[in-house]
Amino acid sequence: MKSSRDLIEEARKEIPELSAADVKQKLACEDNFVLLDIRDNDEYRAGYIPDALYISRGMLEFEIEDYVTDRDQEIVLYCAAGARSLLAAQSLKSLGYTRVISMSGGFRDWSNAGNPIAKPVAMSAEQLERYSRHFMLREIGEDGQAKLLSSRVLLIGAGGLGSPAGVYLAAAGVGTLGVVDSDVVDLSNLQRQILHQTADVDKPKVDSAIETIKAMNPDVNVIPHPIRLDESNAMEIFADYDVIVDGTDNFATRYLVNDAAILADKPIVHGSIFQFEGQLTVFDATQGPCYRCLFPSPPPPGMVPG
Amino acid sequence: MLPGTIGVLMATEAIKLLLGTGNSLVGRLLTYDSMSMQFQEFKINRDESCIACGSDLKLTGLLLDYEAYAETGHLNLPSH
Numbered sequence: 136m137k138s139s140r141d142l143i144e145e146a147r148k149e150i151p152e153l154s155a156a157d158v159k160q161k162l163a164c165e166d167n168f169v170l171l172d173i174r175d176n177d178e179y180r181a182g183y184i185p186d187a188l189y190i191s192r193g194m195l196e197f198e199i200e201d202y203v204t205d206r207d208q209e210i211v212l213y214c215a216a217g218a219r220s221l222l223a224a225q226s227l228k229s230l231g232y233t234r235v236i237s238m239s240g241g242f243r244d245w246s247n248a249g250n251p252i253a254k255p256v257a258m259s260a261e262q263l264e265r266y267s268r269h270f271m272l273r274e275i276g277e278d279g280q281a282k283l284l285s286s287r288v289l290l291i292g293a294g295g296l297g298s299p300a301g302v303y304l305a306a307a308g309v310g311t312l313g314v315v316d317s318d319v320v321d322l323s324n325l326q327r328q329i330l331h332q333t334a335d336v337d338k339p340k341v342d343s344a345i346e347t348i349k350a351m352n353p354d355v356n357v358i359p360h361p362i363r364l365d366e367s368n369a370m371e372i373f374a375d376y377d378v379i380v381d382g383t384d385n386f387a388t389r390y391l392v393n394d395a396a397i398l399a400d401k402p403i404v405h406g407s408i409f410q411f412e413g414q415l416t417v418f419d420a421t422q423g424p425c426y427r428c429l430f431p432s433p434p435p436p437g438m439v440p441g
Numbered sequence: 442m443l444p445g446t447i448g449v450l451m452a453t454e455a456i457k458l459l460l461g462t463g464n465s466l467v468g469r470l471l472t473y474d475s476m477s478m479q480f481q482e483f484k485i486n487r488d489e490s491c492i493a494c495g496s497d498l499k500l501t502g503l504l505l506d507y508e509a510y511a512e513t514g515h516l517n518l519p520s521h
Contacts, residue, residue: 274462286459299448300455307456327444366503378455382448387511394500397493402458402467406451413447413473416466416485417454420494423468428488428495433511 139218146221149228152237155244158211162186168209169202173223174242178215184245185253187213192223196230201273206231213238213245256281262354266308280308284354287311289376291364291392293340294318296382296406298330304380305348305355312348313376315360316340364388369395379403386433393418393426443475492516 153161161168172183173192183189190198192214203210210232212220220237227235238245246252255277258266262280269275275283288309290297293316304312318340320331335343341359348357360372373379373395381392381403396403402419405426418425450471457463470483492499504510505517 275460279460279462282460283456288455288459295444296448296451299445300451303449303452304455307452309456309459327442329445366505366507369503378458380451380455382444382451385511387507390510391503391507394493394503397500398502402465404451404454404458406447408444408447411443411474411476413443413475415447415450415454415471415473416469417458419465419467420487424485424487425491425494427493428491429470429485431488431491432514435514436512 143218143221146225146237150221150224150235150237152217152221152239153211155238155240155248155250158184158213158238158245159248159250161211166209168211171210171212172214172242173212173220174214178242180255180257182242182246182252182254184213184242185251192219195223196226199227199230199232203232207233209234209236211236211238213241215241216243217241256284258284262308265352265354269307283308284310286378287313287376288378288380289313289315289373290380290382291315291388292382292384293328293330293344294324294382294384295327295408297380298328300380300382300404300406301330301344301348302351305352305357308352308354310354311356311358311376313358313360313372314341314344315362315364315372316344317361317363364391366391370399373399373401376401381405382407389426389430390433396420397425443473446473446475 170184170187172179172187172189173195175191179189188202212224214220217239220241224235224237266280269280270277286309288304290301290312293301293314301312320335320338320340320343322336324331325333330347331343339361341361345357345359348355362368369391379392379396379401383389392403397420402417405416405418407414454466457465468485470485472481487495489495490497499518502519505519509517
């Protein structure tokens with residue numbers, strides 16, 4: 136009969152090992168490899184090696200193919216002390232992964248050497264429940280949710296486009312939502328501007344937006360900008376946000392938003408509607424066209440409704 | 442309803458940008474005709490001579506007055 140020690144010794148014969156110092160060197164050289172943390176969730180949450188991929192050992196064989204499709208991709212596995220990673224590496228080898236390595240000494244050696252450690256953003260039990268449908272999606276996961284919670288999106292206009300955009304961004308847990316709108320809620324808005332309700336008529340739209348969003352998701356911090364965006368305030372406001380959501384309805388603002396976003400190096404999610412047709416794109420001048428590439432100059436006044 | 446559809450798609454694109462996942466609509470214009478229930482996609486390219494992001498760079502700062510610009514089309518650039 137074998138003991139766990141026997142299993143580890145056998146694994147050591149077929150799985151190469153690297154020390155924590157070697158792995159640190161590899162990371163510094165930006166070698167093309169995957170660093171994989173296979174510990175239990177609570178161990179991971181207490182601290183992990185920055186940029187490591189996380190798949191707990193229990194789910195490893197079931198999820199690895201979603202993350203590492205190339206069987207010849209080099210993978211360095213680590214656990215707490217260097218034993219589980221040897222056994223896990225054997226399992227990957229039997230799945231056909233040809234270059235698996237175990238980090239001897241595990242996370243213990245890494246952290247004892249004073250190396251940098253990352254921690255997932257702590258989420259409350261309520262948040263873990265609230266966003267549970269995001270965690271099931273590999274493209275989001277807990278890390279993605281933490282990213283959303285620390286993100287800042289600016290809604291330009293809390294009207295027809297800004298309302299649905301704002302509602303879904305808030306529900307999804309974007310941590311900070313700026314809302315630029317100098318308008319007051321009108322009864323005729325309610326047919327489509329779902330950020331606002333009957334009781335909000337005659338209130339400033341930013342106030343109504345704050346109330347709706349707070350009630351929907353208290354994690355979201357709404358920053359009101361009850362002003363008209365113009366050349367005197369755009370740069371200062373844009374600086375604080377990661378993404379601009381432009382649902383405005385006039386050309387002056389479209390050009391202003393475009394120019395300011397390029398100068399501030401922020402991407403714009405651009406949406407527009409006219410009667411029964413809508414358009415959508417993302418402007419990121421570092422990667423593609425800007426608004427002016429499509430529309431180099433404004434149409435003569437009166438030709439196209441703003 | 443139409444703004445609802447476009448607005449939610451805008452939120453989707455924003456979230457993809459924040460997460461750095463998926464393929465964003467950079468370089469693509471998505472159009473939606475709610476009456477015929479058709480989505481179409483058009484490739485859109487950078488204009489190499491664009492005054493804001495291309496080689497003919499004129500906008501090193503904001504214009505002085507965007508309302509006036511929208512009315513007249515005249516680039517009221519700040520003088521140096």
